[in-house]
Amino acid sequence: MHKKHLVVVGNGMAGMACVDQILKRKPDFSITVLSEEPHTNYNRILLSSVLAGEKTLDEITINSKEWYEQNNIALQLGSKATSVDAARKTVTTSSGDVIGYDKLLLATGSNAFIPPIKGINKEGVVTFRNLADTQEIIKRCEGGGRAVVIGGGLLGLEAARGLLNRGMQVSVVHITDRLMDVQLDSSGAEYLKRSIEKLGIMVLLNRKTAEFMGHHRVESVRFESGEIILADLVVVACGIRPNTELAKHAGLTVNRGIVVNDHMETSDPDIFAVGECVEHRSKVYGLVAPLYDQGKVLAATITGNKGPTYEGSTLAAKLKVVGVDVFSAGEVQSTDPGFETVCYQDESAGIYQKLVFRRSQLVGTVLVGNVVRANKLLELIRSGEPVGGDRYLLLFEAASANAISAEDVMCRSDDETICGCIGVSKGQIVDAIRKNELRSMAGVKTCTKASTGCGTCTGLVESILRAVTGDAVEEKKNQLCPCVPFPKEQLRTMIQTQQLKKVQDILEIYGNGIGCNICKPGLSFLVDEVWLGEHEEDRSARFINDRVHANIQRDGTFSVVPRMRGGVTTPEELRKIADVADKYKVRMVKVTGSQRIDLLGVNKEDLPKMWAELGMPSGHAYTKAVRMVKSCVGTDFCRYGTQNSIATGIKLEELLENLYTPAKLKMGVVGCPRNCAEATVKDIGLIGIEGGWQVVIGGAAGKRVRAADLLVTVKTTDEALRASLLFFQYYREHGEYGERTYDFVERVGLETVRRETILASEEKQVALLDRLERAKAKAVDPWSVETRKPVHPMQFNELVLPTDRSALMGAPNA
Amino acid sequence: MPDPKPESWQAVADCGSIPLREGRRLKYGDKELALFNLGETYLAVDNRCPHRQGPLADGIVAGNSVFCPLHNLRIDLQTGCAMNGGEGKVDCYPVKIVDGKLYINFPKSTPGR
Known part of the structure; x- marks a missing residue:
């Protein structure tokens, strides 16, 4: 059967979140997405973080091109929908293409509101709405200077902080007497103003902008009062307006936004709308959280599962400005007689917190300076659960602790929304962690999408992860693996002091008793290295190689x-x-x-x-060990050779072969600086020069190319070999499992390497070389043993069915 | 009540043929199985990883699961299902031990040798 064609206009967060929900229902649609912007979909909320230099474009990309491909979505980048013919069911694009649809989804979002101010089109006056705007602002910050932000709302303040980070001198101009006037009461706004000023941003309230002045580009801003301030850059952040042009022309019912019902249907049965462009029960939402709730309902409706309804959202807003914590939700202008408020203020600490109650229900909150309770309070507002007893305690329980304890998290109800942006509940996160055995935030993000919106719930999600996995959370900290959550140095000490010689013993005493494909080989290396080859080898802990x-x-x-x-x-x-x-x-x-x-x-x-x-020894070309020494013919044959690279190469290989290392280790010895055996891109390289050798380390021509660093220049071959051995053993003892020398040298620093090897005390050097010698004495060519006596009679064999039919049991096979 | 699936237990190997926490391959008719010694128990699944047909018998065992040696897809040996959010499934076969010998119950339709 012919698949129905769904055309999505708009590639923003709302549109794609909705498509994501639609895909989950495995619909019988072929999907085309028209994107006016020339990039795949990104997290618009985090543009302020990009401006502030805290995130890169890659980090805010939500779906890669591959994602569209994998889901068979035809993505047309830079393709603006210019009109919709609802009768013919077609969309026309800016390039003149006419695309037919069975169902149309409008996710056109909003446009920046551009106030009718004289000179608004001057160069240097920019809006802050999309990636192109952000990139332009960043470019204009390069020379420094004065930046004026018009608009003291959420976006304006985040822009101001970003401009400050970019080295600009920043003023924020606001038309009313308080910042973030939609979300804050006057006291909250006053506290916020003080925090913003502390950052070094000038706040100008009650200023109506009259004109942007300057010849060609903006040079100053004039207010209606006649006051003038200088400006090299003006960022206009005066709010947003739903983008409804297309819907109007298509003949849909449009008020402030495209009118939709509780099933997210517009006035045309085959056209749907979601996100900031939508008006639902007379409300237009300019924040991300409602979009996801709308998307879920819309996905049900559009895939023929009409039933779920969207009933509006409690608005909540969190300011993402480092050092200024602001949270607001629900009713905050508590002037009506039916409202009661509970307040806490601490002027010197900059903390202002307000709870607004109607009868026994919490209906709103403003938090400035400490927002630890934000999620809990929002949940209480959304649930409408009656609050009894001492209401002020809502502000103080655990309010001083920044981290939320695992117990606190686990006591919360499964229905509690943790990630407000995506709409993920505690129960969903817990289920995903258990079902998929997640151990890292990256895993939780992939499986649940929680914490991929504004990111403010990251702490909560981490607490849940920690609570469910019993602290076995994989972090980018210095540990081998979550199965044995200790740094390598600590594991070394524990292995030594507890006399642990078997991988399984370490796992059972210090780990989860099970291990995995990462820690088992890692621990195998470690016991071998620590006990200088006198460990108890457990082949099952080794990789098949x-x-x-x-x-x-x-x-x-x-x-x-x-x-x-x-x-x-x-x-x-x-x-x-x-x-x-x-x-x-x-x-x-x-x-x-x-x-x-x-x-x-x-x-x-x-x-x-x-x-x-x-009858030849193993080349170890399969493992994290000494691989080889590559050489050129040197003085044996080469007319340019200055050193005997062949004999030296063979000697070096004999000195180190059969030893395991944190990662594979490749060496090269060349007889002259022409470097024919590429010693300068080897883990250890010896380069023959007239009258001596250069010993180089940390070179690579693998995942990346890195020229080796010169460790030392010496006169004799013995000195060159000794320097190589010192570095080799130092790396063996201090390299992280899997860490090549090129990462190792960069991590610990060349100076440290020198200090701990060739420049170390004679005693230290002798100790290093002694440990190396002892380990080497135990290291053998594996085939010298196993060709005669395998470690297990079945080591290299597969199972073979017994030929004796009497071995059969039960009903004989027919 | 008669057993709906008549038993067809086939002796396949001595328990000692598989080292502890390792797997070994077993060819049976046109099938290729991986048999694992997990200490307390032995488990059998189809040998080929659903991802890129890697030999599961050569994987690293972790608890009741194995990591495919080619690209590390983790397979639950009790259910045959991919773990870690991976996709795919391998068939599992019941195993029992009698007098130090391992027996596998093959579905009746499986052709013998």
Whole structure:
């Protein structure tokens, strides 16, 4: 059957949140989205954070292009809908395309209100509504100067803070006698004004702007009183107006906004509207939270599940200005006789809090200076639950504690809305964490979308995550893994003091007893490194590559890479390799970038036999260990060679081979600065120069390219090898699991590396080298053992059904 | 009441054939299974990861789950379902131990060797 075509006009938060809800209902729609702006959808609320330099564009992007592709949404960027023909059911775009629809969703949002002030079109007068505006403002801040913000509402104040961060001298001009007059009472506004002024922003109240003056570009602002202030940049933030042009032309009923009923239907049965462009029960909402509630209802209606209704939202607003906490919800202008208020003020602390009651119900609140109770109070306002007893306690319980305790969070009802922007309840978050075993905020955000709006509920969501997972929250802190939530250094100490030699013991004593694919190999490395090879090896904790000493390939086969020290081989070795490759029908023989030969497509069962026949050591080309030393021919053959790079390379490889490292470790030795074996992009490199060696560390030509840092220049080969070994062992002991030397060197700093290695006391150096030597003594080529005696009789085998039919039990197979 | 699914238990291996907290592959007719030794219990699922057909028998075991060695999709060995919000499912097979031998109950329609 032909799919119905849904055309969405507007790619903003409301439109896409609604599409998200529609997709959840697996509709039989093909969807086209027309976006006037040339980017994929972003979080408009966070534009002020972009202006303030706290977030980048990438960080506020909500849906990537891939998201549209994955959901089969045809996204037309930079495509403005210019008219709608409701009779023919078509939309015409700015490029002249006529697109037919079965259902049309208008999510056209609002436009910045541009007051009719003389000179408003002068250069340097900008609105603050979309990304392009934001980018223009940022550009205009580059030279510094004076910025004047017209409008002391939510957006104006956030813009002012951003301009301040960008180094401007900022004034905020407001037409009435109080800031944020829609959301605050006069006392609250007074407290806010003081906090704003403390930031260094000048606040000018009761000023009606008469003219933006200047020749070509704005130079000053004149008020009706005749007063003039200088301005290099003017940001107009005088509110927003619903964008209803398209709806009007389509013949829909439009008052201030596009009129919709409780099912989010407009006056045309095939046209729907959502978001800031909508008027519902005579109200127009200019904030994000109601959009999501509307979106859910609309999704039900449009997909043929008409039933749920939207009954309006309690307005709540939070100012996102660092250092100025303001929250407001519900009825705040408590002048009616039916209202009672409870207030708390602390002038020196800058705290003002007000609760507004009607009979026993909380109907509004203003919080300035401390907004810890904001979510709790909003929930109380929304639920309409009667409040008895000492009402002032609503302000004080836990009000001093900034963090919300896990108990407090868990005592709240499951229905309580935690993320007001997206409309996610505590119950939904808890369910998602349990069902998907979430351990990180990133996971919670992906699964529930909670905390992806304005971000002010982040603390609450974190508290819930912590409460549900029992503190096993993955943070970007210095820990191996949430399964064993300790920093590596602490784990090292615990392993030593508690004499722990087995991965499973560490997991059971200090971890969750289970472990995962990250911590098990990490702990395997750690016990090996701490006990210098005298740990109890547990193969089950190792990645498959380390269980069978080969690199697993995409089809489940393995690769065989024999060690050829320094990249030097012999005809005899090559013959053996060729014979083995023939005998085991190797699918490909490949010369690697590491001067080795790779035999690809090998079955696990064949590995021990092949290695026994090769009689060559493992090249460790499958694990976080010493991989190889690559070399050039140096003084042996090269007419430019200044040092014996071959012999030195082979020596270096022999000194370090078979040792595990935090991440793979590649080395190179070159006989002259022409650097033919690329030593300058290796973890450790030796570069031969006339009369000595340069020892370089932390180079990379992998995920990123990094030229190695010079650790030291020395005269003799022995000194060069010694410096390499010192760095090697220092990295082995202090690198985070998975951390390549190029990240390690940058993290700890080259000076620290030098101080702790080549410049360390003789005693310290000897100790490092001694530990290295002891570990090396225990490190063996795995195939030297396992070709004769595997760690388990079935180590390389698969299960084979018994051939003896008497082993069958129960009904014999037909 | 007769069992609606007649039992078809097949002896497949000795318990000792699989090291603790590891898996091993088992070919049975045109099927490929992964059998795991979880200490207290043994579990069997289809060997190929629903993501990119990675061999689950070669994965790292974590509790009652395994991480596919290719791209780390985590599979619950009791339900066969992908965890961590991943997608896909593998079939599970009942396992029992009698006299140190592992038996798997294959659906009756499964062709034998």
